[in-house]
Amino acid sequence: MSVTIRDIARKLNLSITAVSRALDGYPDISAATREKVRQAALEMGYVPNRAARQLRRQKTDTIGYILPVSSPQHTESFHTVFMEGMSEEAAIHRYDLLISTAPPSSPEEQSIYQSWIQSHKxxxxxxxxxxxxxxxxxxxxxxxxxxxxxxxxxxDLDYPRVEVANQAGMTALVQHIHQQGYQRPAFIGGPVNLKIQQDRLQGYLDGLQITGLPYDPLLVETSDLTGISGYLACQRLLSSNFPPDAILCINDDVAFGVMRAIHETGLRVGRDIAVTGFDGLQESGFTTPSLTTVEQPVHEIGRELIRILLAEIQNQSAIERLRRITPSLQIRESTQK
Amino acid sequence: MSVTIRDIARKLNLSITAVSRALDGYPDISAATREKVRQAALEMGYVPNRAARQLRRQKTDTIGYILPVSSPQHTESFHTVFMEGMSEEAAIHRYDLLISTAPPSSPEEQSIYQSWIQSHKxxxxxxxxxxxxxxxxxxxxxxxxxxxxxxxxxxDLDYPRVEVANQAGMTALVQHIHQQGYQRPAFIGGPVNLKIQQDRLQGYLDGLQITGLPYDPLLVETSDLTGISGYLACQRLLSSNFPPDAILCINDDVAFGVMRAIHETGLRVGRDIAVTGFDGLQESGFTTPSLTTVEQPVHEIGRELIRILLAEIQNQSAIERLRRITPSLQIRESTQK
DNA sequence: TAAATTCACTAAAACGTTTAAGGTAACTGG
DNA sequence: CCAGTTACCTTAAACGTTTTAGTGAATTTA
Incomplete structure (x- = not known):
């Protein structure tokens, strides 16, 4: 078995309390003893047992995240970077990240929430x-x-969160498209009750208004955020009698599918029809042609979420509970004639 | 606070032992009592405290994974699908996945391993x-x-693992390239001590031998598995006096960068120069042109790893400790003249 | 009918920490 | 020189389970 606090106590002829408090740096332990204990702990390779500590402290030093997964194979690459950001920031504060998977709003998801929270995981x-x-x-x-x-x-609830200016980002894309001389931009969105869908769609509509471009409901399509669904949505758009000359996608993955569909019809992305993404995934810079998109600092967003959450857990009311992040427009080839 | 086993015991006038054993289905509790206990637990919303159970059982029902992260922003999309597979299978067995991040072979990585294992996390x-x-x-x-x-x-150690036929996969790619009439395939690999690098490079060399294509050390380049490094490596290859007419990449991400670099020189991927990837990421089907690659069932690999590990933990020696997986060649446009 | 067995349950210890309460010796101030 | 403080340490309880070793009553066996 591993070394416990008791082993150290026995070795140094101290009580386990003294050892515990020495390691935690309490002032009621003399400097000399503290040093001796620290030394011994190091030598003996002592690592505190998390379960015991948790049980006693009623804290787990762990934060939970449920990966939203719809159909197993098709996923948004967004997640990797996002999780990296979170786990990196968590590690800095010596917290761990606990992960599970569940389809959004499913019974599984509910039961994971229940069980994690009630069982103090x-x-x-x-x-x-x-x-x-x-x-x-x-x-x-x-x-x-x-x-x-x-x-x-x-x-209208006030809770700690990070907000990205999705709406403004999408509006900026429409304006950019307009400046480039495209006349009839379409929008491929996602599931209707998703917040980003609401925001980005609204941003698209705002953009149309500002630029004076016409709004045509036939130019609004739906995807499930994956490349394939983008591919299919694009085919529907292109087969219309009066097809768009630009396609704004809710995210980069959808845009990849769209570019593919356009390519297959023999049209040229950019020259014949503009395409934009949203997220700024690494791959978006390497497509042919490269993809104009709105880049979100996904890694940083992950970190910020953890920062705010930890402040919340530790009741540091000092820190701002709402952080607004402005994404940046990345103009690339897919919107150049 | 939440409902404990003690609350149930008090309510039913039983000992906590009886309640614990009833819930675990031991036969020394009468069926009637067992039913009463189950009912009460359900009604009262009882969820066992994980920390307490862990402390007593010396088990955590959690399995750990460290996301290898080199430079924060540039990551392989492989990971998302992989983690989804793992967490899905883990969830089925009511295990959780604990995640942290660390650069490969770093001191951080070592200390996470130490701490997780020694502290029974x-x-x-x-x-x-x-x-x-x-x-x-x-x-x-x-x-x-x-x-x-x-x-x-x-x-030469015997430990439980999943092995993908990397070598054979790469050899198949070389043979395919050769059949398509390309004469001078290059290879862009990864960090030299990575196992997949060894295997895929060897597969490349084997392929050359089998097909009789010439081996030229100048045609072997190195990347760090990211798109950007693939982009740069490709530029080096193309600037040589005697450039390749095909580029086999260690993974899809590198291939994306390579296709980008080729595109920028005005050459056409496929017609002028073939490109292949490895992994079979979703995006590889949506590039322009679409990418010939070797598809690994990444999701399934993640699940299988968990299956084998759980069998190991539970000492079910019945299950096979070594699972070999054969990836499948996906022939697409990037290798068509 | 007494001894042995089975059934259904309980008491108490244990897992490894943290912490509230307390104790003792040395030190301080008057 | 004695009461009050301080410095440093210990005892014991607690966190919520699981498990070992019983216990008493009912039932079976010889």
Whole structure:
């Protein structure tokens, strides 16, 4: 078995209390003893047992995240970078990230939330891919359980979160498209109750208004955020009698599928028809032609979520509970004639 | 606070032992009592406290994985799907996945391993991106700590793992290239001590031998597995006096960068110069032109790793400890003249 | 009918920490 | 020189389970 606090105590002829407090740096242990204990702990390779500590402290030093997964194979590459950011920041604060998978709003998802929270598996949760009136927000807020969300559920509740200026980003894309001389931009969105869908669609509509471009409901298509669904949505758009000359996609993955579909018809992306993405994934710079997109600092967003959540857990009311992030327009070849 | 086993016991006038054993289905509790207890537990919303259970059982029902991260922003999309597969299979067995991040072979990585294992945070580890004579394999095997690895470290140790036929896959690519009439295939590999680098490079060399194509050391380049490094490596290859007419890449991400670099020189991928990837990421089907690659069932690999690891943890020696997986050649446009 | 066995349950210890409460010796101030 | 403080340490309880070793009653066996 591993070394426990008791072993150290026995070796140094101290009580386990003394050892525990020495290691935690309490002032009621003499400097000399503290040093001796630290030394011994190091030598003996002592590592505190997490379960015991958790049980006693009623804290887990772990934060939870549920990967939203729809169909197993098709996923948004967004997640990797996002999780890296989170786990990196968590590691800095000596917290761990606990992961599970569940389809959004499924019974599985609910039962994971219940079990994690009730069984004290995590000290806080990160919520991503928020929906309008998201049940998770209500549940967690109702339980007074610490959490931090990416985006707002539009419920007029005040909870800690990070918000990206999705709407403004999409509007900027429309304006850019307009400047480049495209006349008839379409929009391929995602599931209707997703917050980013609401925002980005609204940004598209705002953009049309500002630039004076016409709004045509036939130019608004839906995807499930994957490349394949983007591919199919694009085919539908292109087969219309009066097809668009630009396609704004809700994210980069959809845009990849769209570019593919356009390529297959023999049209040229950029010259014949503009395409834009959203997210700024690494791959977007390497497509042919390269993809104009709105780049979000996904890694940084992940880190910020953790930062805010940890402050929340530790009740540091000092820190701002709402962080707004402005994404940046990346103009590339897919929108050049 | 939440409902404990003690609350149920009090309510039903039973000992906590009886309640515990009833819930676990031991036969020394009468069926009637067992039913009453189950009912009460359900009504009261009882969820066992994980920390307490862990402390007593010396098990955590959690398995650990460290995301290998080199430079924060540039990551292989492989990981998302891989993690999804793992967490999905883990969830089925009611295990959780604990995640942290660390650069491969860094002191951070070592200290996470130490701390997780010594502090009993996890029951087993998954190892990915294995290197030759990987220290993790030696460490874990030395500690008799359960783990399961993707690929072999070439140490002649017998440990549970999943192996993908990387070498054969790469050889098949060379043969395909040769059939298509390309004469001078280059190879862009990765960090030299990475196992997949060894295997895929060897597969490339084998392919040359089998097809009778010439081997030229100048045609072997190195990347760090990212798109950008593939882009740069490709530029080096193309600027040589006697450039290749095909570029085999160690993975899809590198291939994306390569296609980009080729495009910028005005050459046409496929017609002028073939490109292949490895992994079969979703995006590889949507590039222009679409990318010939070797598709690994990444999701399934993740699941299989967990299956084997859990069997290991539970000492089910029945299950096979070595699973070989054959990837499949996906022939697409990037290798058509 | 007494001894042995089975059934259904309980008491108490244990897992490895943290912490509240307390104790003792040395030190301080008057 | 004695009461009060301080410095440093210890005892014991607690966190919520699981498990070992019983216990008493009912039932079976010889």
């Amino acid at each position: 995590v000290d806080g949760m990160i919520i991503n891919r928020i929906q309008l009136h998201d049940w998770r927000v209500h549940y967690l807020a109702g339980q007074l359980f610490p959490f931090c969300a990416l985006e707002d559920s539009g419920d | 996890v029951d087993g580890m998954i190892i990915n991106r294995i290197q030759l004579h990987d220290w993790r394999v030696h460490y874990l095997a030395g500690q008799l700590f359960p783990f399961c690895a993707l690929e072999d470290s070439g140490d």
